[in-house]
Amino acid sequence: MALLFLKNISLFKNLSFDDLLALDSALCKRSFLQHEVIKKPGTRLQEMYLIYRGRVQMSKAGTPRIFTEGECLGEVALFEDLPVEAGLTAESDCVILELSRNQFHRLAMRSPEVMFELCKILAAQAREAALQKWGAQ
Secondary structure, eight states, X not given: OOHHHHHTSGXXXXXXXXXXXXXXXXXXXXXXXXXXXXXXXXXXXXEEEEEEESOEEEEETTEEEEEOTTOEEOGGGGTOOOBOSSEEEESSSEEEEEEEHHHHHHHHHHOHHHHHHHHHHHHHHHHHHHHHHHHHO
């Protein structure tokens, strides 16, 4: 599908060629038209999304955030089965690569580097959230 694209995503940059091939075969490619709803608030998210083409808007409490090509969202869903608080909508026509929780677990067993890189990303997100919270006080 898109080996060079995957290699340029920080989560997967340290994977071997064989692991990238395994990841590539585990991904599901989905296309959405502009303004199409990808995920409604309150529904369960059991996959991580990689923006392959286009732009995706995440809206939470009226505050939108735009994700663009090469960005990941939904990483926490690979570990927890919780309803999403934010809705996801295609801001433009877009293509998303979807990695299910089950496929991620298989990949992590095969290549622990994926788990390590994901932990680094989640730690950075937690640090950023804490700084925003402390800055708001």
